[in-house]
Amino acid sequence: MSVAPHRNVLPQWLSPLKLAAQGVVLKGVVLQKQMLRLADALTSVDTPISVYLHFYCDDFGFRIASGQVTAQVRLYCQRCMQEMEQVIAADVRWAIVANEEKMKALPKDYDPWVLVDGEGDLHAIIEEELLLALPIVAFHDMDNCGGDQRYSTGNVVELDKKKNPFEALRELKLR
Numbered sequence: 001m002s003v004a005p006h007r008n009v010l011p012q013w014l015s016p017l018k019l020a021a022q023g024v025v026l027k028g029v030v031l032q033k034q035m036l037r038l039a040d041a042l043t044s045v046d047t048p049i050s051v052y053l054h055f056y057c058d059d060f061g062f063r064i065a066s067g068q069v070t071a072q073v074r075l076y077c078q079r080c081m082q083e084m085e086q087v088i089a090a091d092v093r094w095a096i097v098a099n100e101e102k103m104k105a106l107p108k109d110y111d112p113w114v115l116v117d118g119e120g121d122l123h124a125i126i127e128e129e130l131l132l133a134l135p136i137v138a139f140h141d142m143d144n145c146g147g148d149q150r151y152s153t154g155n156v157v158e159l160d161k162k163k164n165p166f167e168a169l170r171e172l173k174l175r
């Protein structure tokens with residue numbers, strides 16, 4: 001496994017198949033300017049999005065990019081409707097496929113990263129993962145919240161996690 005020279009800002013477009021063949025580890029940040037869907041879901045993304053990705057071939061011959069994506073975001077507390085900070089961390093694992101045809105041949109438990117003319121759009125796939133990782137409802141800790149303290153949130157969060165519509169969507173997509 002070789003380690004790519006440290007680059008602080010990762011490019012939007014990569015050649016993931018090549019990176020997997022070389023066993024490259026990428027560490028850096030992605031600037032979120034172009035992530036419009038993510039910007040819509042939040043009041044802001046505070047810092048560059050941190051990315052750690054290991055590219056490799058797994059035991060079944062699939063090219064994989066796996067690692068973690070972390071972003072500090074601001075969203076609205078659903079109790080007091082004030083802004084709150086939250087760190088979103090998503091463990092990611094994508095199977096790199098050259099086209100839609102190859103994607104259909106993937107086993108169900110692989111998340112596809114479909115390339116465009118051999119190139120992978122890092123911004124698009126990271127944005128998708130962060131959207132999936134966002135909480136449906138967010139609340140301050142009780143001590144820090146100006147909202148009505150009678151509402152207990154513990155159970156609400158649990159229930160919503162089980163019914164996360166993004167998850168349902170994702171399952172549909174993978175079928």
Ligand SMILES: [Zn+2]
Nearest residue numbers: 077080140145
């Ligand atoms: Zn609050």
